[in-house]
Amino acid sequence: MFATINGKRMYLWRAVDSEGEVLDILVMSRRNKKAALKLMRKLLKKQGFVPASFVTDKLPSYGAALNDLGLSKRHYFGGRKNNRAENPHLPVRQRERRMQRFKSPGSAQRFLSTHAVVYNIFYTQRHLISRKTLRQFRGQALDQWRQVTAAA
Numbered sequence: 595m596f597a598t599i600n601g602k603r604m605y606l607w608r609a610v611d612s613e614g615e616v617l618d619i620l621v622m623s624r625r626n627k628k629a630a631l632k633l634m635r636k637l638l639k640k641q642g643f644v645p646a647s648f649v650t651d652k653l654p655s656y657g658a659a660l661n662d663l664g665l666s667k668r669h670y671f672g673g674r675k676n677n678r679a680e681n682p683h684l685p686v687r688q689r690e691r692r693m694q695r696f697k698s699p700g701s702a703q704r705f706l707s708t709h710a711v712v713y714n715i716f717y718t719q720r721h722l723i724s725r726k727t728l729r730q731f732r733g734q735a736l737d738q739w740r741q742v743t744a745a746a
Contacts, residue, residue: 595686597621599696606686606706607633614719616710617641621703630659638663715739 595606605625609617618637622629630653638644647668650656660666689709696702715738718731 597686597690597696597702599699599702604699604702605629606702609633609637614717615714619703619706619710621699621706623699625653625655627655627658627662630655631662634659634663634665644668712739 595608596603597606598604599621602623605622607620607622607629609619611617618633618640620629620633620636622632644665645668647670648656648660648665650669650671652671656671657666657669660669686706686709689705690696696705716732716735718728718735720728723731
């Protein structure tokens, strides 16, 4: 996904796990091997372990970055395999419109990183659970949110 910031096209690199939670977002000016390596290294350092597989789109930068890290055998791409990462762009687009565009790459990075954490607290896959369970999960998320905001 890309966003225009001060007239320049900036790319939003997002990492999403198999359950749809946003792991990390990185705002970069390019979609090349160097940017992909930065994202992959940041993710591996943050997660503390190597995942069983990496699912990406067909951008060659991902393959080159994973090859440099020695993880190319775990790389899958193509078809609709990366829909989990591509679909949740809508909340970012809505926020971008409400904020009347991002003013700088740094402010976009700060906002999107914070937004991803808040999104993960309240995000539930509604099609997999009953209404009663959904209410319980939303109640727990709201309690967690109140605890976090009370501490700040």
